[in-house]
Amino acid sequence: DMKAPVVRIMDIANVDNALGGPETPVVAILVELSGDIRGIMMFIVSQHFTKIMLKSLLNEENVDCMRLTDMERSAISEIGNIMIGSYVSAISELANLKIKISVPAVTSDMVGSLLTVPAAEMGAVSDEIIFVEDDFKNSNNSISANMMLVPSLDSVEKLMSGLGIDL
Numbered sequence: 795d796m797k798a799p800v801v802r803i804m805d806i807a808n809v810d811n812a813l814g815g816p817e818t819p820v821v822a823i824l825v826e827l828s829g830d831i832r833g834i835m836m837f838i839v840s841q842h843f844t845k846i847m848l849k850s851l852l853n854e855e856n857v858d859c860m861r862l863t864d865m866e867r868s869a870i871s872e873i874g875n876i877m878i879g880s881y882v883s884a885i886s887e888l889a890n891l892k893i894k895i896s897v898p899a900v901t902s903d904m905v906g907s908l909l910t911v912p913a914a915e916m917g918a919v920s921d922e923i924i925f926v927e928d929d930f931k932n933s934n935n936s937i938s939a940n941m942m943l944v945p946s947l948d949s950v951e952k953l954m955s956g957l958g959i960d961l
Contacts, residue, residue, distance in 0.1 A: 799941075804925040809909055812925065813838060813940060816906030821859055823874025823898045824911065827882070830891035831949035834912060835882065836942045837874040838905075843937045847873055860902045871900045881926070881941055889956025912944040 810816040821844045823837040839847075841859040848854040851869045862870065875898045886893045901908065912923060926941035945953055954960070 800927040802925050802927075803922050805921050806909065806912060806923055807921065809923065809925060809942065810905045812927075813905045814840070816904060816909075818905045819860060819902065820905055820908065821862075821870060821900065821902045822908050823871060823878065823900050825875075825878050825898050826896040827893055827945070827949075828896070829894045831893055831945055831952055833943065833945035833949050835878050835895070835944070836908070836912065837877050838908070838940045838942065839870075840937065840939075843939055844870060846935055846937060862900070862902060867900050871898045874898050874900065877939070877941070881943075885943075885953070889953055891952065891956050912942060 804812065810818075813820060819841055821839050821841065825835050827833045827835060844859050845854075845857045848857050848866050848869060851873075852865060854866065857866060875895075878895060878898070882893050882895055885891070924943040924945075926943070928939045928941070930937050930939065
C-alpha cells in the first residue's frame with residue numbers, strides 16, 4: 795500500500811536530519827540525469843527497507859547492508875532503477891522534457907557521507923534540493939524511502955518552466 799509522496803524543496807543542510815541524522819547507515823542508488831535537464835537523482839533507503847526487499851526478492855536472511863554481495867547489490871540497484879525511472883518518467887511527461895538516466899550506482903554509507911555527492915554536484919550554485927518522501931505499507935511493515943533530485947541551475951529553470959511554475 796502506498797500513499798501520495800510528500801515533495802519538498804529543502805535546504806541540503808537539513809536533509810541529514812530528514813534521513814535520521816548524519817550517522818544513520820543507509821543504502822543509496824544514484825543516477826546521473828542528462829538530456830533536457832542535467833543533475834543527479836538519489837533513491838535513499840534505510841537498512842530495514844533494504845533487508846525487507848532482499849528477503850522478499852532473494853530470500854536472504856542475514857544481510858549486511860554495509861557489505862552487500864554482488865547479487866544483493868544488483869537487486870537493490872534494480873529496485874532503485876525502477877523507482878527512479880518511474881519518477882523521471884512522470885517528471886518528463888508533466889514537464890514535457892526528454893530526460894535520460896545513467897546506469898545506477900549503489901553505495902552503502904552513513905547519511906552524512908552520502909550527502910557529500912549532491913553537495914559537490916551543486917557546488918556554489920544552490921543549497922536547495924527537491925526531496926521526496928514515500929511511505930510503503932503492508933500488513934507487517936511500514937517503511938519509508940526517499941528520493942533526492944539535484945538539478946543543475948539551468949535545469950531548475952527548465953524544469954519549473956515545464957511544470958508551469960514561475961521562479
